[in-house]
Amino acid sequence: MPSCREGVRGVYGTSIKQSGSLRTEIGKLMPTELHHWINGQKVAGGKSRVGEVFNPATGEITSLVPFANEDEVKQAVDVAKDALLSWSATPPIQRARVMFRFKALIEENMDEIASLVSSEHGKILDDARGSITRGLEVVEFACGIPHLLKGDFTGQVGTNVDSYSLRQPVGVCAGITPFNFPAMIPLWMFPLSVACGNTFILKPSEKDPSCPLRLAELFQEAGGPDGVLNVVNGDKVTVDALLNDPGVDAVSFVGSTPIAEYVYSTAAASGKRVQALGGAKNHMVVMPDADFDQATDALMGAAYGSAGERCMAVSVAVAVGESAQPLVEKLAPRVSGLKIGPYTDPEAEMGPIVSKGALERIKTLVDAGVAQGAKLVVDGRQTTLQGYEDGFFLGGCLFDDVTPDMDIYKEEIFGPVLSVMRVPDYESALKLVCDNPYGNGTAIFTRDGDAARDFTVRSNIGMVGVNVPIPVPVAYHSFGGWKRSMFGTSNTHGMDGVRFYTRIKTVTARWPSGIRQGADFSIPTLK
Ligand code: NAD
Secondary structure: OOOOOOOOEOOOOOEOOOOOOEEOOOOOEEOEEOOEEEOOEEEOOOOOOEEEEEEOOOOEEEEEEEOOOHHHHHHHHHHHHHHHHHHHHOOHHHHHHHHHHHHHHHHHOHHHHHHHHHHHHOOOHHHHHHHHHHHHHHHHHHOOHHHHOOOOEEEEEEOOEEEEEEEEEOOEEEEEOOOOOOOHHHHHHHHHHHHOOOEEEEEOOOOOOHHHHHHHHHHHHOOOOOOOEEEOOOOHHHHHHHHHOOOOOEEEEEOOHHHHHHHHHHHHHOOOEEEEEOOOOEEEEEOOOOOHHHHHHHHHHHHHHHHHOOOOOEEEEEEEHHHHHHHHHHHHHHHHOOOEOOOOOOOOOEOOOOOHHHHHHHHHHHHHHHHOOOEEEEOOOOOOOOOOOOOOOOOOEEEEOOOOOOHHHHOOOOOOEEEEEEEOOHHHHHHHHHHOOEEOEEEEEOOOHHHHHHHHHHOOOOEEEEOOOOOOOOOOOOEOOEEOOEEOOOOEOHHHHHHHOEEEEEEEEEOOOOOOOOOOOOOOOOO
């Protein structure tokens, strides 16, 4: 297996640093060459299929990432299958100890990991640290794996017959993750999967692969045996190779809805266990009795934090009755005054968009909103930053008078664009939420306990907040949407994660007492 453990050669033939790109004398950035991580080693990967990784704040290419082909994926699957034999037989308490060390290493290296997230995604450092902490919580949950794997036991299900169930690993698991949380979402998946005794192949987003590669190194440093956690970088070819490889037993996917649906149907058709989380359009209902200052603060963070590139971002504010006017009046100056900057600016509240393509797509949708008659109260399309003219920056945009037929309502924009929709009453707000094809998250802001309770019961959405705008469940609950935000039956992490990454085996046992039962030709009923 080709290894580049000690460093790789730069694309332009010059030797380059692993931990950061170098500049030539004329100031041109020399991109770092990234790698795969297979069997506890950096593996260079072929040169024929390579992706460019950008610093979204400067627009510069900082790294080149190899895209694995079918043979390289097969190599990773074979390694994961080999490692499964001893790892699945390792006592859960020993697997938990690896998790404890891994948790400590993530904490020790928090700043470095946050920089890797921010430099390739663009989000501000505080936000990156917060997302890593949310992933760390799953590692903490996985530290309790001996307890979580405890099965059930019933004595005397019949005379001298006992029954008990075991949770056993599923086998080789694959995780395919999106760009917007390069630490948190891989951490939703592999720590729990490997703690359950599986081995894992992670295919992170090709837009920000450096953080997942670093996490794999830390897992090894924590005592994770070679081959238990592997990272293959790539695109659709790589994903398809994982979905079609008979050696892969389970697939966890998080990303956009069309790809989630494709991954779900393709992997399920080849007999794999699949959980596939998709896109979102999250509504926050603001009732006339809400605290408008609190609701405005909540909307600012939930709509514009991480430049709106969160699956739980609020992209629609549903203003009920007379709440619309004060809400828009309070929001407008706050959106115009958003501090936009690169992640290196400690004052910045919002960074750039992840890529030029995504920036153009968002601007096109904003144009469509204007053309289709929505009122653009704050227009961030012309935003540029001095010294960062080539960065992918977009100012916050605020629309009012948005209606359900408009593209800005129908599409998941995934950018810093908030649509205010005016409805006459609570029932109309609830209907809007329930009629939307997505069902990831929603929230209600109110002082009325009755309205809040009704909303939590009747909304057909997977995660609901009451005066909490981004109700992302903690690690020991589970995360997942309804409707077109999720395909499959199992949420991620929490006990749903344990169930997804294990198979139940139920044993019914009788120890012969010397009394023969004789042959029984009817279905056994224990007496
Ligand atoms: P994406 O669907 O484009 O990519 C996700 C993953 O799928 C990546 O690893 C990518 O390489 C791979 N992929 C892309 N196209 C593919 C194809 N044609 N065939 C096979 N694999 C393919 O998503 P993204 O742009 O990286 O992330 C943003 C999306 O993810 C948004 O829709 C967001 O709502 C969603 N998301 C959902 C959740 C959730 O929990 N529901 C969380 C985060 C992000």
